Amino acid sequence: MKDLQQWRDGDSFGDLLKRRGVTRREFLTFCGKMAALIGAGGVFAGSRTAFAQELAGRLEAARRPSVVYLQLQECTGCVESLLRSASTPVEELVLEQISLDYNELLMAPSGEAAEQALASAQTKPHLLLVNGSVPLKDGGVYCTIGGRSARDVLERAAANATAVVAIGACAEYGCVQAASPNPTGAVGVADVIRDRPVVNISGCPPIAETISATLTYFLAYGHTPPLDGLGRPLFAYGQRIHDKCPRRASFDAGQFAERFDDQNARLGHCLYKLGCKGPATFAPCATIEWNDGVSFPIKAGHPCLGCTERHFYDRMTPFYRRLPGITVPGLGVEATANTIGVAAVAASVAAVAVHSAATVIAKHRARRAEPESLPLAVLGDREEPGVKQKEKEKEKDS
Ligand code: FSX
16 A cells, blocks of 8 residues: 555656545646746746646656755754645655655664665665755764764765755754854855755755745756755745835834834834844745745744844844844835845846856856766855945944
């Protein structure tokens, strides 16, 4: 019975859907949801309906990819987030497949059997998903699996990977473990795997749908969706929270909560003065929301902490203090906050514009020798959002 439910080698995803009794309506509903999410990145020129139809056709024909999913130095929050995304039978099926070959958190085998499963899965071409950072200090003793350091485990698993996806802020750059003074010498996946691009799904943790949509796109197209210069899928990280924020009208009107329990907080006014980092944060929280679209921090009355931006534990703290350099409420605030966002948007757009430029590709290739078979787009170089702003603030202070 169990075998009937699994995706066998040689089967198409359409075959699996039939065996599992997924109706056409359920499948098309899923494709519509994914088209709405991924379509936000401008990856498809036609209508959303046409995109959903194309996704449906490609998904039905897709073959099962071999997947190795590593958990390194992290808190398991990313997998928790991922497991909460299975709101439709098809989404559940897509996510089920990612644990088939190796995932030490989700798979049934443990110990020697788990090590053997990994050894066997990583000898053939596979999609490599990674949660968690890689501690490099003291020979990597701070995270070992089966007696091997996280670095060693990652390098072996990446050797035959056709694509590498770093899920969560830890895998992207080290997150809380890399916060100053970074006692374990934690770095991200791309700092270790330098011979191929790494896709970063940002956030601590990322919204589940950004993970499942990226994997769905990969399944349908065999490569990743368009990325920004930090390797993040543009459909999810191409927009600023501030620009889609439900409290934006009160921000524009200069109506701010000064305390969590004041009248303006009760009226749902802007949380900017309570430390909200929405103006400097690129994430889909305000559009996709969490827990299958139920809510997200700002909607629930808590400032955004900026967890999708690199080194947010160092750059966005103190969390409950407003963004630095902004002192005037009303129009002045708007102008300054928009300057921060515009600088970041400009950096993002510039990165996309140079995406195909030969000089950038040459530079990129020089930095990371890219295997010919790699089905991933070349990443653009992009300045980190907020870096310019920080430099300006330093100049101002001095
Ligand atoms: Fe890190 Fe993820 Fe934050 Fe936790 O795997 S991004 S600490 S939610 O779990 O890596």
